[in-house]
């Protein structure tokens with residue numbers, strides 16, 4: 001680390017950004033600076049001018065990131081889980097360059113780019129149904145919107161059942177199924193009332209309750225699902241879509257107790273609803289399976305599947321995939337698509353997605369997620385064993401959360417740990433509704449040496465924060 005973050009260039013960039021970007025977007029420091037940046041105000045008030053100022057990325061390769069001040073970091077976030085094959089994978093860059101030389105933009109739903117056909121065929125090949133149909137889109141939220149619309153067409157119902165802690169995006173339709181109050185409340189007047197939230201039985205939280213606690217958590221949660229489905233039907237607003245993250249990412253990498261996904265699917269179908277899995281974060285190998293729901297086998301198979309993040313190999317791309325039976329609820333196009341967008345099937349993103357899917361297969365990244373994930377998890381659990389503030393390390397594959405809400409843990413400990421790790425050369429994100437979790441979603445190409453360095457720095461950062 002040449003310059004302690006955030007260095008002088010980062011502080012200058014933060015000050016410039018504060019003058020041109022909507023002030024809610026990028027957190028520029030804890031000091032309230034009015035029109036200026038937190039860095040400006042902190043400098044003026046004599047406090048640490050770097051506190052909370054972000055680093056500004058200038059380059060990234062594999063699991064490494066270079067910032068504007070010339071510091072090199074290990075990225076344990078995959079930049080919101082996107083860089084599954086690592087940043088700037090050479091095969092993805094080649095695909096981008098050769099596609100860019102031929103066709104950058106096409107006419108997605110009118111005269112489609114040829115490569116859109118190829119990508120949808122590849123996605124159908126990895127989807128969990130023998131006969132799959134899909135929608136391409138640009139962001140995860142848009143994939144969720146497409147799934148919710150599909151469920152409404154398939155069932156004729158507008159009601160939605162989602163889960164406490166769930167995150168599905170911030171566009172109005174997806175926001176309506178996102179649970180966290182701070183995202184919802186400012187826009188409550190735009191959200192319709194037909195959404196119900198059932199408890200999500202996190203296995204680590206349940207395991208604290210002694211023997212049989214997981215089974216009780218499962219039964220209680222499924223009973224709530226039944227109750228909410230029945231109440232919505234009785235109120236004349238029956239549920240058409242049951243939307244669930246097979247592993248809740250932003251809520252703190254919460255893995256449900258065994259049997260939950262299958263139980264939800266069974267109950268949803270019995271009540272006439274469509275099951276939507278949001279695997280925007282958990283999909284494409286992150287958990288050590290192609291899709292996280294595979295951990296629960298065939299009985300957990302959804303009717304619709306939302307994917308995004310990793311799919312584009314770094315370019316914005318998402319998809320809502322579904323079984324042909326459910327997807328054919330959409331009428332055949334008569335020339336005006338009912339759901340589309342300008343950049344649908346963007347040729348560059350289709351090309352990088354195809355390259356990403358090839359890398360995933362050829363480099364056997366799904367299996368590597370299990371091996372490296374086990375190494376990370378065992379290393380962290382060992383290094384933090386017996387630390388009372390650490391409730392545990394949870395997750396699957398390379399989707400892990402260190403849960404920091406044990407006795408004596410400082411508030412928002414995950415936020416503090418991310419700050420501490422940054423100073424030690426590691427990029428991390430906090431998660432959980434109170435910032436009580438440190439989330440790890442690194443590139444699956446992380447080497448064993450990088451994984452060991454990650455364990456050492458994350459554990460040291462946790463200990464530094466809880467013992468402060």
Ligand SMILES: Cc1ncc(COP(=O)(O)O)c(C=O)c1O
Pocket residue numbers: 080139140141142144167168169170245249250278279280281282308309
């Ligand atoms: C599970 C899940 N669903 C949906 C989204 C929204 O995706 P996007 O930010 O691309 O709109 C996210 C983003 O973090 C996510 O984690």
